[in-house]
Amino acid sequence: MSSEQTSLETVGSRAINIQAVADAAGVSKTTVSHVISGKRPVSTGTRRKVERVMNELGFEPNFFAQAMQRSRSNTIALIVQDITNPFYPALARGLQTSVAAQNQVVLLFDAGAGEESTKAFVKDAIQRRVDGVVVASGNLGHEIDNLQRAGIALVAVGSGLSDLPIDWVSADDSRIASDAVRRLHELGHNKIAIIGGPQNGEPAISRLAGYRHALTDLRITVPSAFKVDGDWTTRGGQLAMQALLDADERPTAVFCANDLMAIGAMNALLAAGLRVPEDIALIGVDDIDASALVRPALSTVRVPAEEIGRAAGDLLLHRLAEGDSSSRRHVLVQHSLINRHSA
Known part of the structure; x- marks a missing residue:
């Protein structure tokens, strides 16, 4: 029986720490630390022996101790x-x-x-x-x-x-919204609404600003009811679309500030017996995988996540x-x- 095998057997139920590995491998505690950290040269034979012993003992280096030593x-x-x-x-x-x-x-x-x-x-x-x-x-x-x-x-x-x-x-969140609105205008739409995100932060604020900037440049005036805030979710988009449908004047196109809300808006339109895009056109933002899977497939602005x-x-x-x-x-x-x- 080798001395290494004997050392492994004597570990028994002792706590498996660096000292136990050193004793079992027949090397110093410092040598084991060098093998773990890789900061000091250790001969190939010694390194392999220490690594084998660590594996056999099921020793896992202490994450926090290593972080303290390396500052990383x-x-x-x-x-x-x-x-x-x-x-x-x-x-x-x-x-x-x-x-x-x-x-x-x-x-x-x-x-x-x-x-x-x-x-x-x-x-x-x-x-x-x-x-x-x-x-x-x-x-x-x-x-x-x-x-x-x-x-x-x-x-x-x-x-x-x-x-x-x-x-x-x-x-460029403002430009994203502006480009989407301009695309809808190119398709013949002037009654363009927005389902935006919560106006307590970005990117909702910039996307609303881009929507408004495009309308101003295109000399399009829309009623205040054409602006509805969602919550970035499919459910939020569905509720926002329902609010637009309940308004006195109905849009012919809607820019949705993300794809999930656009998919929710599409669900609301289909549930109401309306056709997309014949009755109301939709454009989302993000180009998530689901945007190509819904029917009709969702037009969107790709933001490369x-x-x-x-x-x-x-x-x-x-x-x-x-x-x-x-x-x-x-x-x-x-x-x-x-x-x-x-x-």
Whole structure:
């Protein structure tokens, strides 16, 4: 029986820590630490023996201890507004693709869980010493300040946090709405309504501004009832569309500030026995997968969520490499009209 086998047997029910691995492998505790951290050279034979012993003992290095030693956790947090919106999983995929090459793990949190849950997550992220946070939610309040005070690198997605001294990625939300309205006008529509998002933050504010700017440029006047706010959900779009149908004057086309609300609006129209686009045309925003699957297929403005996620990851990796020495950076992603059958 080898000395290594004997050492493994003597571990028994003892706590499996670095010292236990060192004893079983017949090396020093320092050597085991060097194998784990990779910061100091260890001979190939010794490294393989230590790794084999760790595997046989079921030893897992302490995450927090390593983070303390390295001043890096190889972890990035992503805070999104609503994980049930297909836009955000696509964004998360792009972020993960960007940072994977640097062996970064992405922690995903849904800010829709509420203020207290968000506070708890941010506190945990700080305690875990996450290397950076990508914020794709505009309603974090003081939590942004807490992350900045902790010295954590931040990247914002969207224009909601664009006034802060942090890197950010955005689409041109005002132009997105303007282009959609102009497309509806090109199709012969002058009675163009909007189902917008909640007007307490972005991108709803900018998309409403773009809608109004386009109407002004096109010299189109519409009644105030043509502006209805939804809540970014399919149900919200359905209720908003019903409000438009109940108004004294009915629009012939509706710009919806995201695809989920546009799909909800389509459901309301079909339930009312109306045809899309013959009776009322619809254009959404995002180009989520479902927009091509509904019937009629939804015309929309494509906002490349994966590209936004990759850009956010690239900015964050750049910030981690450069520290605070580099100037604030902004990446503007390009949108495009996707013409299908609802308009």
